Amino acid sequence: MESTVKTRCCIVGGGPAGIMLGLLLARANVATVVLEKHADFLRDFRGDTVHPSTLEILTELGLKQRFDALPQRRINEIEGWFADGAHVMGDFRGLKPFPYMSLVPQWDLLNMLAEEAQRHPNFTLHMNTEATGLLYHDNRVAAVTATTPEGVLHVHADLVIGCDGRQSCLRDAAALQPQNLGAPMDVLWFRLPRHPDDPAGTYGVPGKGNFLVLLNRNDYWQAACVIAKGGSARLRADPIADFRARIARRVPFLADRIDTLASWDEVKLLEVRVDRLPQWHRPGLLLIGDAAHAMSPIGGVGINLAIQDAVAAANILAPALLAPGLPNDATLAAVQQRRLLPTKIIQAIQVLLQRRIIAPALASQDDGKPMRLSGVVRFFLRSRLIRSIPARVFGKGFRREHVRSPQPPAS
Numbered sequence: 001m002e003s004t005v006k007t008r009c010c011i012v013g014g015g016p017a018g019i020m021l022g023l024l025l026a027r028a029n030v031a032t033v034v035l036e037k038h039a040d041f042l043r044d045f046r047g048d049t050v051h052p053s054t055l056e057i058l059t060e061l062g063l064k065q066r067f068d069a070l071p072q073r074r075i076n077e078i079e080g081w082f083a084d085g086a087h088v089m090g091d092f093r094g095l096k097p098f099p100y101m102s103l104v105p106q107w108d109l110l111n112m113l114a115e116e117a118q119r120h121p122n123f124t125l126h127m128n129t130e131a132t133g134l135l136y137h138d139n140r141v142a143a144v145t146a147t148t149p150e151g152v153l154h155v156h157a158d159l160v161i162g163c164d165g166r167q168s169c170l171r172d173a174a175a176l177q178p179q180n181l182g183a184p185m186d187v188l189w190f191r192l193p194r195h196p197d198d199p200a201g202t203y204g205v206p207g208k209g210n211f212l213v214l215l216n217r218n219d220y221w222q223a224a225c226v227i228a229k230g231g232s233a234r235l236r237a238d239p240i241a242d243f244r245a246r247i248a249r250r251v252p253f254l255a256d257r258i259d260t261l262a263s264w265d266e267v268k269l270l271e272v273r274v275d276r277l278p279q280w281h282r283p284g285l286l287l288i289g290d291a292a293h294a295m296s297p298i299g300g301v302g303i304n305l306a307i308q309d310a311v312a313a314a315n316i317l318a319p320a321l322l323a324p325g326l327p328n329d330a331t332l333a334a335v336q337q338r339r340l341l342p343t344k345i346i347q348a349i350q351v352l353l354q355r356r357i358i359a360p361a362l363a364s365q366d367d368g369k370p371m372r373l374s375g376v377v378r379f380f381l382r383s384r385l386i387r388s389i390p391a392r393v394f395g396k397g398f399r400r401e402h403v404r405s406p407q408p409p410a411s
């Protein structure tokens with residue numbers, strides 16, 4: 001069966017960028033349809049670091065209280081686990097008004113935003129609906145084709161916005177080619193139980209050959225093992241017991257529960273990419289979030305930049321979509337122009353850290369031991385000002401966005 005709907009704006013992808021943008025546009029009274037290929041938001045671990053920049057946006061939207069009620073852990077410092085114990089490497093305490101970041105399952109955040117968006121009559125969310133291509137009229141993107149369990153859906157829209165992530169099919173359909181900035185690593189994600197007497201922090205455990213990140217999720221550790229790019233297949237060729245032994249050697253307190261990692265099926269690979277589109281738009285089409293710029297996991301900024309993009313896009317596009325006529329190229333270019341600099345700065349920092357610290361460490365032979373922290377670094381880390389720099393850079397970001405798209409009409 002084929003069906004057709006018409007709307008002012010069609011957003012493809014119900015991740016942080018798509019759902020936030022859908023909420024903001026519908027709230028501003030713009031008829032908005034969001035297509036999401038999955039049946040729900042409950043997926044594999046997708047990252048859950050909600051930084052102060054996003055907490056500010058949630059506050060501006062009046063959603064902070066509801067957000068605070070979601071299951072979460074507030075983190076006000078990130079520690080590095082070295083041979084002589086833990087050292088604070090990042091300190092959020094000096095940030096205002098939110099001196100912490102929250103670790104919140106991404107599906108809970110998305111469910112909350114989608115519920116809020118659905119209060120607005122102009123918002124329509126089609127789950128289980130996978131965009132497959134674009135249709136053009138007068139050399140302008142005019143519609144999205146999608147498959148649904150009921151058949152093919154055509155969504156005609158005055159503007160299509162691709163928020164469909166790092167594998168964006170709309171980007172491919174529009175022949176927009178990202179520039180690859182390079183990443184020397186991939187990440188293996190897995191969970192381990194957390195015991196009440198475990199250390200209470202959130203840790204990076206640097207080492208040679210690979211290193212670990214342990215996110216404290218109250219009753220479990222969300223663990224990441226950073227490995228050299230393309231190294232996953234080689235590791236997986238060995239029994240999972242070898243991997244378990246490697247983790248237990250690096251973090252001895254995990255040894256007593258490492259056997260709960262029963263098979264390689266429980267270890268998910270994130271192929272790290274850092275890329276950016278030179279141009280984020282075509283007539284009738286704009287790409288934002290990971291679809292426009294995939295980020296390195298360094299700093300846990302992906303969700304937060306996607307949300308900043310959505311806020312900037314809504315601020316610029318809502319007035320154009322409320323006015324008669326089609327949003328023109330200059331309006332779409334203004335969104336890219338607004339978001340390009342902060343994206344470039346963060347990616348440049350990530351690429352620098354990848355080249356200077358991560359790549360050399362991953363290239364060395366794994367000796368199973370945590371690294372030693374040099375005396376010079378230890379000296380500098382005594383200063384709270386220095387410890388607050390990573391928190392400021394990644395937690396607050398650059399050119400922070402604020403919700404300026406129109407308010408909902410009083411009911």
Ligand SMILES: Cc1cc2nc3c(=O)[nH]c(=O)nc-3n(C[C@H](O)[C@H](O)[C@H](O)COP(=O)(O)OP(=O)(O)OC[C@H]3O[C@@H](n4cnc5c(N)ncnc54)[C@H](O)[C@@H]3O)c2cc1C
Nearest residue numbers: 013015016017037046047131165289290300301302303306
């Ligand atoms: C394993 C993992 C761990 C991560 N850890 C972190 C972290 O700790 N902190 C952090 O900030 N970031 C993290 N990230 C990155 C973060 O998830 C992304 O940067 C962020 O979600 C980008 O948001 P987005 O909305 O642009 O894209 P996405 O979140 O990728 O959302 C895209 C959405 O589009 C949907 N979609 C895709 N194609 C189609 C289609 N054809 N039709 C319809 N729908 C479609 C997808 O199902 C998805 O819901 C992690 C990512 C992964 C994979």
